[in-house]
Amino acid sequence: MQTVVVGWQARPWRPAPHNLGRALAALRGGAQAVLLVRGTGQRAYRHALYPTDFSGASLDGLRQALRVLPRMRLTLLHLCRMCGEGRLQAAGVSVDTLDACRRRAEAAARAAGVRFAARAACESRLALLMLRQPWTLAVAGYANMVRADVLVLPAGPAGRWRGAMWRAALRTVLARTDCDVLLLA
Template sequence: MVKPILVISECPHPVGHAAARGAMLAAALQCRSMDFLSSMREATALCECMEDVKQARASALLRFGVHCSARFDFGAFPASLMKRAIDADPLLIATAWQAHEWWPILHNFNLLRDICRASMKPVLLVRQPAHKPYAHAVFPSDFSPDSLNTLKVALRLLPATRLTIVHAFHVPGEGQMRAAGVRDDVIGTCRRNAERTAQEAFARMAAELRPRAAKLSLVLLPKPTGMAVANYVNAVDADIIVLSDSQRWLVDDWSWQTRAREMLEKTSSDLLMVSSPNTRSPMVAGSRMLVNHEGGEG
């Protein structure tokens, strides 16, 4: 039996985009169930929250044949929902982009990261209306074992999506070589060696992923990651970016988060974050359940 897709939201942020995308993915994955977990800070918002979820549930059933259950929590988001999310053991957690008056990029990236690390489940941050299935995914990869794990998860969750692996590389010591007057043809040889190393790593990864590797392609960007990947995403109009939240040393993790936030700021694509089994985060406790509504009309 295929696990359900879980859609989490905080009232008054609309749940529609995330619910539609979750239902679309559920149908593609032969998953006929989806769960809603909605949080509110005040009990007076319950009616508004229930109405929003009711409309999303009806749309999921009518458009994709996906049956939904709904639960409503009172407390801070996402802490109030995390224990419920873990208990549900979903295939995927989807949440919508949240408006924020001062720091929307930081707020939404931290939300995505925290949910992914606490739940250890793939988390989809939905930014765009779900008019059609994802056509093109971009995955910035360093060809590490954690990248391979992320790629396997992405291929499983996005079965009909073309996936481009983007590897941004640099020639070690290029700046010093140029400052020392090293000839361009020598630096060019170093660059070609770096490209060949990346292509060989891609070939090994593709060999391990057969037959699904047919959907993969490789793009090499000889620039620092951040903006190089963002520019590529925008140029090809990719509709989803895959991020690997793998185990890193503290400084490396800060650097990765900075690059990821920059990419989030410079693009408008949805994001799928996959956490490595080695990436652990303290469990946050759920809060008191207010309403539990299973099946039927809300």
């Protein structure tokens, strides 16, 4: 697997879009993974953060990340949301009932995460966040909170509209984090 390392270029205006464009160009050039390095000094990576939706594509991405970054503490981050929460609140459902629904949603997500980690056959820690903000802010906030060394993300979906939306999300995450980023093809 070919991994390309791209150094972060500090630009005074809009550095996240500039550096993301460079990394995506390397992926279009045939790289299987691009490591976007922000620091200048060499350091050993200790902690990687991998946001996942527990899908098959996410499992493939995790396996690819483990080939690029072996022997690293890995946190699987899953953002779960209780569907229809706003409607339930508007309908006057009690706080206790909403909390019970949230706990059930979180328990189902945790069980799915355990199955996902078992399928990946890797040692990992599962972190679940109940989503109450856009996922980009949740991922960036968690990466900063745990001081992740590397954030592992897919390069994104094909297609003009979905690809543009994904690139916008990646720019937001890059602008709000300080860790290195591994983009997977």
